[in-house]
Amino acid sequence: MTKKVVSIDIGGTSVKLAIIDDYRNIIEKWQIPTNIVNNGINIISDTINTIKEHLVLYSKEEIVGIGIGIPGPISVDGSRVIKAVNLGWNDVPLKSIFEDKFDVPVNLLNDANSAALGEMWAGAGQGINNLMFVTLGTGVGAGIIIDGKIINGAHSSGGEIGHIPVISNEHRVCGCGNLNCLESFASANGMVKTMKRILTEANVNRGHFTTIDIFRWMSDGDKYARQAVEETTNYLGFAFAGILNTLDLEKIVIGGGLSGAGDALLNPLIKSVDSHVFSQIRSNYVISLSQLGNNAGIFGDAAFFFNEKV
Amino acid sequence: MTKKVVSIDIGGTSVKLAIIDDYRNIIEKWQIPTNIVNNGINIISDTINTIKEHLVLYSKEEIVGIGIGIPGPISVDGSRVIKAVNLGWNDVPLKSIFEDKFDVPVNLLNDANSAALGEMWAGAGQGINNLMFVTLGTGVGAGIIIDGKIINGAHSSGGEIGHIPVISNEHRVCGCGNLNCLESFASANGMVKTMKRILTEANVNRGHFTTIDIFRWMSDGDKYARQAVEETTNYLGFAFAGILNTLDLEKIVIGGGLSGAGDALLNPLIKSVDSHVFSQIRSNYVISLSQLGNNAGIFGDAAFFFNEKV
Known part of the structure; x- marks a missing residue:
């Protein structure tokens, strides 16, 4: 059984999700629309719900973490989204919200940083x-x-x-x-x-x-x-x-x-x-x-958990 | 007994030396002229000799390392001076030369990097x-x-x-x-x-x-x-x-x-x-x-051994 990460790339028009294993394979990949009404308040619950639906196929032991890429800055301690203009978000404690729901380690990354890690782990920067x-x-x-x-x-x-x-x-x-x-x-x-x-x-x-x-x-x-x-x-x-x-x-x-x-x-x-x-x-x-194009972000979200150097 | 480092700042006109302890005190400080004749071949032996003269005042256990700042780039593995135009040096394996002579850890730093560490450890960057x-x-x-x-x-x-x-x-x-x-x-x-x-x-x-x-x-x-x-x-x-x-x-x-x-x-x-x-x-x-002026380099050479973060 390979270890797996739930990778989430939250963008202004869609939330891309994937299950990625430690051999750099995308096990599955899907997306949901980003609902930006009311300062994006539904994005979090929509994302949590779709993950729960998909996770029924996996054992608890397989999933070693959840990595989330955000179009905005992450606080220095890694716990909060400081701001994400495209989502309508301001100071969202996203790490604890997801950790409380799923009881696995959660890591937040700015989307450009996530893409950089993705290319390093599985793309042009290997x-x-x-x-x-x-x-x-x-x-x-x-x-x-x-x-x-x-x-x-x-x-x-x-x-x-x-x-x-x-x-x-x-x-x-x-x-x-x-x-x-x-x-x-x-x-x-x-x-x-x-x-x-x-x-x-x-x-x-x-x-x-x-x-x-x-x-x-x-x-x-x-x-x-x-x-x-x-x-x-x-x-x-x-x-x-x-x-x-x-x-x-x-x-x-x-x-x-x-x-x-x-x-x-x-x-x-x-x-x-x-x-x-x-x-x-x-x-x-x-x-x-x-080399990864639009997949760079979801690979980077997973790389955080799988790449020893990170 | 405090731990001490021999700090050496090799410049084009003089070699500045100091004994610095882990409480950021300069115990003593002196300098010798830089002899750049014959591609600076005497600089190393001059420096080794003056250190030996001064080290008679210290026990072997006190001296935890020798830090050397160089006006030029240091190889990525930290072992060699790639080039130091002002000294006439080309590809000098300085780390092993000093380690063989003194049997303590030796660290090489480019002089600007050394000054940066010095200001962080004991100056404007504390x-x-x-x-x-x-x-x-x-x-x-x-x-x-x-x-x-x-x-x-x-x-x-x-x-x-x-x-x-x-x-x-x-x-x-x-x-x-x-x-x-x-x-x-x-x-x-x-x-x-x-x-x-x-x-x-x-x-x-x-x-x-x-x-x-x-x-x-x-x-x-x-x-x-x-x-x-x-x-x-x-x-x-x-x-x-x-x-x-x-x-x-x-x-x-x-x-x-x-x-x-x-x-x-x-x-x-x-x-x-x-x-x-x-x-x-x-x-x-x-x-x-x-804050340290010309002393930034010798503090930085010592900082490498005393600052946990470095």
Whole structure:
């Protein structure tokens, strides 16, 4: 009988659940919609109920823990969700709620940290103890692992690389209130904004478009799209070089929507990092794409219980 | 009888030595000149001899270790000095050399890392486990401590924040070969360079000057000096905000020659960090001056043996 963990990835539209064993197998996987009415008060009971239904198939001894990934910061002591804007949550003592219901150890993780652990345990970071997982989507976030351990930070703000300040002549106000955060330039929205600026400067109108269009145009030889991708990856490359120079990591794993562009994103990004990173590090780091995609989080929730280094 | 460590801080002009006990007392302290002829081949025997002379005053049981700080990177396994340009050293197995001679545990540390541990154990970082020590002098370097442990990095380049790339219209080639590293702007030399540019733009000639002159001029109300200090601290503030957003540290301790300017440096620096750092971190970090000054390194060499967290 293998040991198993209940992995829960709570997102703004769905709660993904899985039973994962210590051989990195997903035994089963399902999801329920996230009910965000009334400040998300039903999310917890909905999740508890669906777990109870599924756990009838398993013996009590098999289940060694419950790992929960949250789109928001976790308190330094690991007991509470400080805030999860997308869920409507404020200061929720989630660990004790689940421990009381299931009488097994419960671990809470910020979702980017969870994805980082997942890639380390079962994905692009296997065998590596010093890495950063970066999600490039509507925002830019990261989970940083040093010596196998997540950097949650002194105030639960470790890995907030989307808010690294960027020097620019533009004036982009970030959702956090600051000016010219990395996220304002290197997220999907930031990249679209850059492309719009380039097109406006060139007096070209292409109507509505997404980052998928930009990468498609670039592969068709469009110079404006190429410029937009280069500006975006250059800002990212500056930030990554700074992080590598500070932490000397072995690997950066890229996930999130923009990672779907593959080499069209990676190649200019690596070129930018190479030209800015410290010479001793230049040939000694790797940037690669996520291997687990949307499953990174549920693997990470389980990794906490199964990976000795964590 | 208190436990004692032999602390050695090997620098380009002198080797500082001390006997430090586990109550943070310097029992004695002395130094010898650094003999850099013949690729520094005599430094090791000179240091061994002076220690032997001093150790006749102590019993073998008192001395629990020898801690050595080096101006260069230490191999990931802690056994070798990879390189120390100022000493002429290349790949020196220093740990085993000292262990063979003295038959006690020996620990090697990069000097910035050693200063960071020293401030944590006996200086401005007491009681804090997540901090960065930054030396602002002819160069810019750092020692970063997370959960009480030094980040030496996957390739011994952790804390190389002087080489974080900076976006600028200027074209300053760094000693490392890269363009516009933080060190090119935020070191003492970088600040003088900035002041010279400002004076040239204003058609003002002030001959030779140092950063001490710049801070003196600023306190006398000179607008050019104020601009030079603000540009310097703004580059530093950008970098520090990025690092805080990435690692969410509790404290940054500033040492090195520029720290002698005190509040004239700290106040504009904190203002710059505040305007760029993530809002959750803004009121939750501290920047302060080194308390140990030139003694930070020898305290750090001892801290390795006496601080349980390290």
